Amino acid sequence: MTKTKNILITGGAGFIGAHVVRRFVIKYSDYHIYNLDALTYAGNLENLTDIEAKDNYSFLHGDITDQAYINTIFKQYKFDAVIHLAAESHVDRSITDPLAFAKTNILGTMVLLNAFKALHKNNWAGKRFYHISTDEVYGSLGESGLFEESTPYDPNSPYSASKASSDHFVRAYGETYGLPYVITHCSNNYGPYQFPEKLIPLFINNILDDKPLPVYGDGNYTRDWLYVVDHAIAIDLVFHKGENHETYTIGGFNEWKNIDLVKVLCKQMDEKLNRVSGTSEKLITYVKDRPGHDLRYAIDAAKINKELGWNPTVTFEEGLSKTIDWYLNNKQWLSSVSSGNYQDYYKKQYAKL
Ligand code: NAD
Ligand code: DAU
Numbered sequence: 506m507t508k509t510k511n512i513l514i515t516g517g518a519g520f521i522g523a524h525v526v527r528r529f530v531i532k533y534s535d536y537h538i539y540n541l542d543a544l545t546y547a548g549n550l551e552n553l554t555d556i557e558a559k560d561n562y563s564f565l566h567g568d569i570t571d572q573a574y575i576n577t578i579f580k581q582y583k584f585d586a587v588i589h590l591a592a593e594s595h596v597d598r599s600i601t602d603p604l605a606f607a608k609t610n611i612l613g614t615m616v617l618l619n620a621f622k623a624l625h626k627n628n629w630a631g632k633r634f635y636h637i638s639t640d641e642v643y644g645s646l647g648e649s650g651l652f653e654e655s656t657p658y659d660p661n662s663p664y665s666a667s668k669a670s671s672d673h674f675v676r677a678y679g680e681t682y683g684l685p686y687v688i689t690h691c692s693n694n695y696g697p698y699q700f701p702e703k704l705i706p707l708f709i710n711n712i713l714d715d716k717p718l719p720v721y722g723d724g725n726y727t728r729d730w731l732y733v734v735d736h737a738i739a740i741d742l743v744f745h746k747g748e749n750h751e752t753y754t755i756g757g758f759n760e761w762k763n764i765d766l767v768k769v770l771c772k773q774m775d776e777k778l779n780r781v782s783g784t785s786e787k788l789i790t791y792v793k794d795r796p797g798h799d800l801r802y803a804i805d806a807a808k809i810n811k812e813l814g815w816n817p818t819v820t821f822e823e824g825l826s827k828t829i830d831w832y833l834n835n836k837q838w839l840s841s842v843s844s845g846n847y848q849d850y851y852k853k854q855y856a857k858l
Pocket of ligand 1: 637
């Protein structure tokens, strides 16, 4: 069948990218989906084994910072659209190695923008560059208020500064060259296939191994949690129905202080593992705070709700339960991604535990 669109998804072997690739490959058999990923420590093709044989899917192993390679594949496959997720995504790693974040997140985004511009030479009809950003570019909220599309940028970590910078370049290419873009800013995702350096999968993994649960500072930091499949649904909607040169904030209407979330997680883990109630909570260990730790993130998702009809479909209780079940049923995945280099990172990051 001739395909109606060639779509490049970057970072499709990562956590959110794998859910987006899966959704697009299964739902849109008239599109050809090219998944470009460098397969860093965070990228894993095992995340996509269920769809890898589909005839509308191809994997491209490459680095978004390599302009020559990127130009070659843009010429070869003539992408009509890009959904750009590839990034260095972990705040703690950005504190120890900020330059790696500038390279991938800023330079990599510019390389893609340049290749898209060179391919289409201002013939933009039906084309789209969708940049996946984060709510962290807005900095930190106090005890009240919500992030929305008009909130001024105020990034505090090298990660969020690099994402903010990449957003500015996307917008600038829109203003300067007319490049048709959309940008979304989502809150914290959780769900299957998340690398166990992020709070929820890290703590599930540690509970399974009877290891301490390192809560930063006093644990009174707040995040707004969204089940990853609901983010993939939002991305699908914005890709197809969002307006060019617009931004959308996406969140779960689901704020939790870290310590409260961790206690709920511990309770569910005890139940699922048939352990005496309170066993996992005993592993909670307060550790030195993350430098520049943002106090609170929370999203007003009214615009995407009103304009595109999006709402989260999965409650937190249901999403957390599904997530834990997935990790319990995929211990092999957990141990294979937690081996090798990740052990060195863990030892350095949590040296005192
Ligand atoms: P992830 O770290 O799980 O995956 C990132 C993927 O990008 C990996 O597959 C990795 O191999 C790939 N990658 C990294 N550097 C690359 C390079 N130079 N060239 C090609 N591929 C490269 O990240 P994630 O949590 O799935 O996040 C995906 C995107 O969504 C990121 O842009 C992130 O900023 C954004 N985001 C994440 C969250 C969240 O809660 N995880 C929330 C909002 C926005
Ligand atoms: O808000 C969206 C962002 O959410 C994304 O842009 C990032 O890519 C993603 O990593 C996530 O950033 P956070 O820093 O909020 O996520 P993380 O899972 O690292 O931490 C969540 C909270 O838990 C945060 O307040 C720090 C705390 N934490 C985290 C770890 C890893 C701990 O207390 N202990 C830990 O060991």
